Amino acid sequence: MNYRQVEVFKAIMDSGSVTGAAAILRISQPAVTKALRLLEFDLGLQLFMRTTKGIAATDEARALYAEVERTYFGMQNLQRFAGGLRDRKQGRVVVTVIPTLSVAWLPLMAARFARTHPGVTLSLYSDNSADAVRLVGSGEIDIGIAQIRSEETNLARRKLFDLEGFAALPAGHRLAAQSSVSPADLADEPIISLGPADEFRRRLAAAMEAAGAHYSSVIDVSLGLTVCAMVEHGLGVGVVDSETARLRADSGVAFRPFAPRLFVPIYMFRQRNRQASGVAEAFSASLQPPPPFRPDEGGAPPGPARRTR
Secondary structure: OOHHHHHHHHHHHHHOOHHHHHHHHOOOHHHHHHHHHHHHHHHOOOOEEEEOOEEEEOHHHHHHHHHHHHHHHHHHHHHHHHHHHHOOOOEEEEEEEOHHHHOOHHHHHHHHHHHHOOOEEEEEEEOOHHHHHHHHHOOOOOEEEEOOOOOOOOEEEEEEEEEEEEEEEEOOOHHHHOOOEOHHHHOOOOEEEEOOOOHHHHHHHHHHHHOOOOOOEEEEEOOHHHHHHHHHOOOOEEEEEHHHHHHOOOOOEEEEEEOOOOEEEEEEEEEOOOOOOHHHHHHHHHOOOOOOOOOOOOOOOOOOOOOOO
16 A cells, blocks of 8 residues: 555545546546555455445445544645755754853844744753763764864864953952953952863963963852852952853943953854754854943943954
């Protein structure tokens, strides 16, 4: 029994005649009759009794029809789903981002994408950069958005935007009166940092070393928001990215840019030899950079962030 035979059988049951089935399917009556005979032969069942008035369904046909209806509509749904995959209207995308982008930026991107792709399921996770690289590289995650080192050769990547580094200072701190902070300004300051693998920490430590200033990390934490909370309680100064600074812009923490300014690129990456689905491609194409953060404005002004050139 094949799908065409099922279509013919259903059309006969729906219309009550071979003539009606031929009209529904837009084929000839002999073609309907032939398909019906082949179906009865394949099943070893007599589905219709031939009468002077046409055909009448047997008990076996009526029982089969109930099952066919369930299967037929299931096939139609499958066809619609496959069409949705082709047209990038259905499917599932699994994404992981670094924590700083998961609070405000990712929900905004997901909302914009969902409005234009209501049939697509988004599974969104937050991981540090190292775990994001590992999960995407193993094929467990479709798309990663994070810091990434150049030696990750098993990943295909595209730069999305830069995040800027800011000094996080307790309210009333001497450096809060300045418009910017230099690496030398942080000499002898107790610094609250993200882990040693964080790119902002690595770049600032290198800049301070070049300026002859010692990078003194007194507390390491896993989240930029925790850095800000520690700073607010007077435990030291911190180094956070622009998205974290935006989230804490109205708190008791003062944020100042570095001079020279400090940027870390954020990449979108996928497994190199894995063919991306249509919906994954559509999600990737929909991503936009966050607006720039400027201290003392109490929020994000409009306009694009710094893009790759």
